[in-house]
Ligand SMILES: NC(=O)C1=CN([C@@H]2O[C@H](COP(=O)(O)OP(=O)(O)OC[C@H]3O[C@@H](n4cnc5c(N)ncnc54)[C@H](OP(=O)(O)O)[C@@H]3O)[C@@H](O)[C@H]2O)C=CC1
């Protein structure tokens with residue numbers, strides 16, 4: 012297949028490598044033409060240290076490279092997905108399958124990323140699939156065994172994406188629950204930031220287990236209220252992604268949280284991480300959705316107050332620990 016990957020950050024680059032490995036004709040697009048030229052020349056992405064990009068990979072800074080693609084993988088930061096989808100729309104047809112690998116919820120509209128893409132490509136009626144799961148780019152680019160979920164209401168499209176990506180180190184399952192898969196991936200970023208804060212404050216493994224367990228309860232409440240499936244949250248895109256992001260040294264969200272727990276402001280922490288920290292962008296939407304759907308999400312609410320209003324982390328932990336008593 013001819014595949015174009017939009018977004019040459021860590022994840023877009025790692026997925027482009029998998030697709031090259033699987034024998035597809037792959038172009039990696041950057042919104043900055045200079046970056047495309049740099050990648051083509053160096054065959055290195057500084058975010059994936061020690062990894063050489065395959066000779067078969069092409070690079071472009073021109074969105075018209077989407078023309079004629081059988082599959083387009085959208086791997087930009089969530090805040091750039093709408094503009095990117097708008098720019099690619101003239102080159103997409105009903106036969107193109109678009110894969111969203113971005114983990115976020117659009118601010119204001121509260122749309123999932125596949126919904127944002129679908130709204131910008133509505134005239135083409137292309138299929139849009141979500142691919143998500145516990146999958147740090149650094150490890151996928153080193154071919155370490157990893158599993159993800161390809162989710163769509165259209166089973167054939169989900170299977171097509173499964174076939175395109177799956178190989179001996181990248182195992183893909185299908186799902187008919189894009190709601191659960193996408194919301195699980197987006198909300199766990201807020202939780203991973205919170206886990207990082209606890210690490211940065213010097214709390215222990217007990218604290219992390221408490222936070223992660225209550226986090227999955229909280230995520231489930233919202234996802235079920237929004238029409239997602241419970242089984243999805245017990246799977247790779249739910250608890251799987253929560254585990255990897257809350258515990259991994261690769262996690263950008265956890266890294267930012269650690270710095271905040273050590274006393275840095277949100278902006279200082281995000282600048283230091285130097286890649287998109289999606290939990291920050293999702294926090295407000297999660298809180299607004301919790302209100303809209305009438306579900307209790309105390310961890311997300313506290314995370315929002317710390318991240319977006321600079322509330323003191325000690326006060327927030329105190330508030331969470333002294334909430335009125337209840338059954339588990
Ligand atoms: N990193 C990982 O391991 C994983 C990441 N993800 C998800 O993938 C998405 C990307 O993450 P990651 O690759 O880590 O992030 P990076 O920060 O490494 O990359 C973000 C990408 O978005 C691009 N971008 C930023 N602004 C714009 C814009 N205005 N128009 C077009 N493109 C833009 C960046 O381009 P530039 O840098 O040139 O400005 C860059 O290519 C996130 O939603 C993340 O949650 C999912 C699974 C794993």
Ligand SMILES: O=C(CO)COP(=O)(O)O
Pocket residue numbers: 114144145146147200203252255256261262263264265287288289
């Ligand atoms: O979603 C991810 C791993 O599955 C990446 O998480 P971070 O953005 O926190 O690195």
